[in-house]
Amino acid sequence: MICAILRRLKASAPPPQEWKTKAFRQRGNRLVFVATLAPDSDLFTFTFEVDGGRWFFSHLETIQIPLCSVPPLPASSFPDLPESKKAWMREEIQTSENIRLFTFLKREKGRDFALSWFRDGEGYFVAARAWLPLLSEQEAFILYLCWEQSVLRGNHVTLEHLDETRAKVRLQPIYVKLYDTTSHLREMISREDYLAIFETVWKDRARAAGWDLKMSYDGTCCVMEFTKRGPVRHSRIWNRG
Amino acid sequence: MLGAENETAAMRVCDPETVWREFVEMMTSIEETSSDEVMDKVKPLLPLSK
Structure with missing residues (x-):
């Protein structure tokens, strides 16, 4: 590697x-x-x-925290890094921990169990509804995905289409890039299993929100095509603002 | 005498300029170098088992 x-x-x-x-x-x-x-x-x-x-x-x-000597003590502030580097570091830390857990669970309980551990769709959909209270459930889920992935996690996201029955999102996740640019992940897990975790997570989130999800890749870009499952639940909004 | 030679070799290899120069030389010809030869000069920071 x-x-x-x-x-x-x-x-x-x-x-x-x-x-x-x-x-x-x-x-x-x-x-x-x-x-x-x-x-x-x-x-x-x-x-x-x-x-x-x-x-x-x-x-x-490629990441260096700009501390070259012990600062004057007591010290309560420390040098910052650009948001993009911090996002990369957060993702690398979290992904490494997740892959360590996955490989343990796969060895002890089997691949299906290990994958199912990462299904967090119900909680993700609760977050979408709670934090985007004035949108329909369908819109809330898709727009929460876009916001969470871009603003919170620093991934590049393009929402190409959204209506009540269909949505299309282009996501360039650090997660996918990590596998190609770090050596330790490829030592720990096959690309097939690595992407299976990613797809399991997103398909479960989509399922919980009532969407079917088709995922494809264009390099390190993931194209997510959502189709509404079942009847659309209409909602109304009152705005007294 | 042998000990002194080993010590000299260890000091030479610890000289940062020597290490960097030899690394640059390795990288310069890495396309013509077999993977086995490159891997002979690699020891991962984090030892991992597959």
Whole structure:
């Protein structure tokens, strides 16, 4: 996996001779370099391990929390990061934990049980109705999905269509990108199971809200096509504002 | 004497400029390098079992 990441880095970055180290730290037998790959590029952290008189490449990281020394104490505020990086970090932490749980449950209880653990549709639909109180249930679910995925989780979302019987959402989830860009997830779980968790979650959420859901992929973009199941429950709104 | 040679080798490999230069050399020719040869220079930060 790391081998593939290094090859991909080489293919997408300027020639290695142009990479410039900006800082270095030795931690025991680990050597950590912070470097740029081009004059205006983001920072990359390269970690090496020294063992038996040889160095080994260990890790490539694109996120750095800007703390380079212990701040004056007592300290109650700490440097922030752009929202997009924080969203990525939250998703990586949560996904890693979910995959760790999935692999345990699959081993102990079987794949179907492990997948069913992640079905949270009823609760998700309650949240949609509670937090979007002035929309119909159908609209509330679809618009909550869009809001939650974009505003709360930092995913790119495009709502292409919404009426009482049909909706179409293009979602570019960090979750899907994570599998291709981190090495540890691919060590833990197959792509088939990884996407099965994602699809199980969304199909259960759609089911709870009375929608059938068809999912397809366009690269790392997930196209979600919702079709209303059963009769449409009409609702009315009074606005005294 | 052998101990001194090993110590020198360990210090050489810990020299950050040497490690970075050798890594850049490895990356420069990674397309022509077999996966086994690359993996021989890799030790994941987080050891994982499949």
